[in-house]
Amino acid sequence: MATAATAHHEEHPYGITRWLYTTNHKDIGTLYLWFSFAMAIVGGTMALVIRAELWQPGLQIVEPGFFNQMTALHGLIMVFGLVMPAFVGLANWQIPMMIGAPDMALPRMNNWSFWILPPAGTLLLLSLFAPGGAPQAGWTLYPPLTIQMGMGMDFVILSVHMLGISSVLGSINIIATILNMRAPGLTLMKMPLFVWTWLVTAFLLLAAIPVLAGAVTMLLTDRHFGTHFFNAAGGGDPVMFQHVFWFFGHPEVYILVLPAFGVFSQIIPTFSRKPLFGYESMVYATMSIAFLSFVVWAHHMYTVGMPTAGELFFMYTTMMIAVPTGVKVFNWVATMWRGSLSFETPMLYAIAGVFLFTIGGLSGLMLSITPADFQYHDTYFVVAHFHYVIFAGSVLAIIGAVYYWMPKWTGHMYNETLGKWHFWLTMIGFNLTFFPQHFLGLAGMPRRIPDYALQFTEFNQWSTVGAFILALAQLLFLYIVIQTIRGGEKASGRVWEGAEGLEWTVPSPAPYHTFATPPKIR
């Protein structure tokens, strides 16, 4: 996206080979971000198929089997195709500039970790065309269903392996960059919070993704090579998959949301014109959340028949996560307290993100209560909850981050009026889609089923209308981004009046190579 803008600064290759062979962190960041936008369109279209089918009770548009393929692929694509690559893209663009490094630590590997993604995404989508179609078991891939499914399941297993390899390589690179490449004098406790949250996230990825790779490998060998990890007829246990999966799965949700916390911690001080409140407590809260995320997994599966002691353990540890998360929300609010606030589009996204994420956090606290969860389990309440944390936490942070850093990337200011339109349409669409789903879930509407009882019709119709507004609003986002790349008001080096940090000391657009000689810190 920075092609035209940076071309006259320094020599670099042109054409398709520039993107295929590039080892430049800015190019690779751009590739990641466009890839994740493409996946968002695909995954979003699948969500619209789901919402269109749920417009009214009965079966209208798609077969139940296809509906189930949509719910499974929508989840996989949004988690592995949209949110994770988008944050890795932001990390690629920003981390070297924020720590005064000339590039990522392992540039050649960086190229590789991106170029594994498009084949992986393609394989995921090709599963739709395999005999029997894509898996119909939800993104969690629970056996025994996933042992019985057609070859589409093998496509997905291989795709998950490739996506996993990509994020492991990306994480290794990010950790090496942060630990080895900082400008002299930039100690760990002086790093911007986005860098901190990514350091912790990268370690989470290294610990969690291989466990998922192991779990899907076991599925694969159960399917084709005669092992019986999850096959009860052979002495295996399907419930064990849930334990192994969620041992990965819960850290995964923090992998999705910690970089978002980092983004909020960059944007909010800028537009409050105050330093971040409680920097050290933010760092320690991030680490506590990361640690706790490994000891709460079974709260996703309270209903499998655990003993009371186990349910109490997972209930208390889960509730404990609310403490460091509460520290973070408090710090963001305290940063805004008596600040000179202004409400440009990135700030609107950050505030909305914090506010809506807190709603999602509170519904999460409700779900953490074991006896209550027996009622909420697998209902639309859960769907509402995780969209309030993943969409409102992660996706709003990604969009906010794009608005926040886009002037630095392109050298142009985006159109503020259109940005605000995009924001408000997204807000209306999002809340209209997901808020009624809380009520649907409490009233007992189960998830992942294409039909429902008559009394749920009205809330479902609100939800469907909201989903279409939300999706169309993102086309406006695409328009704004392209418009900003093509031209617009010239951005200054600092871009925002209250911006602090090394990335704002380089000109806008950022030259192809920055910090070839390390900057002096204070």
Next chain:
Amino acid sequence: MSRVRSLTQANRRLAAKLFLLTVAMFGFGYALVPLYAVFCQLTGLNGTTGRADAQEVQASVVDSSRWVTVEFTGQVMGNLPWEFRPLQKKIRLHPGDTAVIKYYARNLANDTIVGRAVPSVAPNKAAPHFKKIECFCFSQQELKPGQSEEMPVRFLLERDLPKDVNTLTLSYAFYYVDRGQAATADDHARLAAQHSEPRAQRQAKSDPG
């Protein structure tokens, strides 16, 4: 220039260490499987039952002050075309005592079929105290078309069964494993050997499932 080279080396070294961490976590994912099995065995989670040997049975002292009811149930899973049920619905016995009951199975299909029974005991906290001495679930069972079989279960109920457990249920889920003809030569040899021995012996000594 040497600074740059040492930085490159440091990066490579760190990347190698992180790669090892990744491999270790992949191994840990697999290690969760035996850990899980051990955890279930120790706690009786998932209704995992125990096994008892002759020594343990002889050493067991009967607590004749308590009566406990053991109920029996069983079902065939999915596509196994068998009839399968306990011949006795329940028995009463003292903790510390052993008992034998029989299940009945009949193949309703026109093929020889191999199935496997997976036991489970509820409530979970009673499961570790329910110890099988002899069970048709220790090995796979093969039934010819129309063939029926009475299959015994001999078990020991441990004396230290929790005080508040007055009733427990033994349940079997019978799974389809294979068509008889498709079973491996090894399986056939084993089954042939079994058919030449009295049933009670052969089940006690066949594979340690």
